[in-house]
Amino acid sequence: MSTTRHELLHAFDLLLAPERFKDYGPNGLQVEGRTVVRKIVSGVTASRALIEAAIHAEADAIFVHHGLFWSGQDGRVTGWMKQRLGLLLGDDVNLFAYHLPLDAHPELGNNAQLGLKLGLLAHPASAGRFGKQDLGFLGGRANGESFADARALAAHVETMLGRPVTMVDGASRPLQTIAWCTGGAQGYFEDAIAAGADAFITGEISEPQAHYAREMGVAYLACGHHATERYGAAAVAGHVAAQLGLAHEFIDIDNPA
Incomplete structure (x- = not known):
């Protein structure tokens, strides 16, 4: 089964209510990819390793806790930012990120x-x-x-x-x-x-x-x-994927921090 990028965003927003939070960066769709979504890969951080693994897993969308954009950040697209954006845009993959709303959800956060x-x-x-x-x-x-x-x-x-x-x-x-x-x-x-x-x-x-x-x-x-913070992204993405009839896979990129 499949859904649209817009419907997936609506499902995430309805569940996590990002408008309730004063956050350190934008919640929701951070990078626009293909319109039709059949598979979501979830992870903690939108690192290059996660993006590469998601592309290898043939994901149409990635759902993370730590996205690419934060308040006070240098807006230039160079270095690691260029590499990550290049992968997302080159493979037409959507990136969804929810920070404080994902922390706070009373059951899935x-x-x-x-x-x-x-x-x-x-x-x-x-x-x-x-x-x-x-x-x-x-x-x-x-x-x-x-x-x-x-x-x-x-x-x-x-x-x-x-x-x-x-x-x-x-x-x-x-x-x-x-x-x-x-x-x-x-x-x-x-x-x-x-x-x-x-x-x-x-x-x-x-x-x-x-x-x-x-x-x-x-x-x-x-x-x-x-x-x-390894558990919320998988729980939320898995819940929404089941709701919309999509495939879901959690990919854990090891981090000693």
């Missing part, structure tokens, strides 16, 4: 899917959100149990994500309330503390967060930007 992967369940309604634009999730283990301490939580996350994490132990105590926000959300740590979290899970850590963790007694886990 990055935060919701990371919670599902880790066995975490957000509190209902507004009680389960914190931070700017309500992007952060707040809750606990789906089975209602606590983690014995930060080391136990870190070991669980490492097992589920398949990679080591950077952990700052705020205090050796059981952890009941867990806050999480994928990617580069280290700036949300103070909001997580204010929301009553015992631990905060995100992708990255900057210098100040280690001090906040120790001084406030709240554990901090930096689990990798890419590693925490």
Whole structure:
């Protein structure tokens, strides 16, 4: 089966409601390709490696979290930008990118899917959100149990994500309330503390967060930007593809960050 580029864009916009967000770049169709779409390839970032893999997989459209264009970016089409655009335009492939709207979707987004992967369940309604634009999730283990301490939580996350994490132990105590926000959300740590979290899970850590963790007694886990954001794009693209009767394939381009 197939659909049109316009119908696919409408389905993504209807699901993710990008108009609700103040973002760092354009959400939606970033590069226009062929009109008829039969197959979507999803991935985390519109890197050259992903674009090449999508072309090899005979995709008509690519759906990503990190697109090509960001506010404050140099607008010249040279170097890596020329290479990526050249591939997309040369093969007439559509590029769709959704940043904060993909983080925020309550069931299919990055935060919701990371919670599902880790066995975490957000509190209902507004009680389960914190931070700017309500992007952060707040809750606990789906089975209602606590983690014995930060080391136990870190070991669980490492097992589920398949990679080591950077952990700052705020205090050796059981952890009941867990806050999480994928990617580069280290700036949300103070909001997580204010929301009553015992631990905060995100992708990255900057210098100040280690001090906040120790001084406030709240554990901090930096689990990798890419590693925490591997799940939303596949979930959303897969959902829309099934809805429209399209083929879908998630391609994971490894990234140690």
